[in-house]
Amino acid sequence: MSTKVTVKGQVTLPKAVREAAGIRPGDRVTVRARPEGGVVVERDEALQLDAAAVKAARNKIERALAALDRKGVKFEMTTDEWMRLLRGDD
Secondary structure: OOOOOOOOOOOOOOOOHHHHHHHOOOOEEEEOOOOOOOOOEEEEEHHHHHHHHHHHHHEEEEEHHHHHHOOOOOOOHHHHHHHHHHHOOO
């Protein structure tokens, strides 16, 4: 499988390579030169969030938003409304 290098030094990874390496749009990759020549392109595992971590973060945000909603916090609040809420003024 081959691909062409652009004048900006960019290459397109073929679909079969992306699928085999588990690389999706937005993922970060590590590129390193091999001493004997050539390069290695790897999915940067250290920077990837797995589905469980994303789901846990989303659940935490949803719980926080629900707690704010129960306290009457509206995201369309004016500055004065926020100040009354934060200061406890009724």
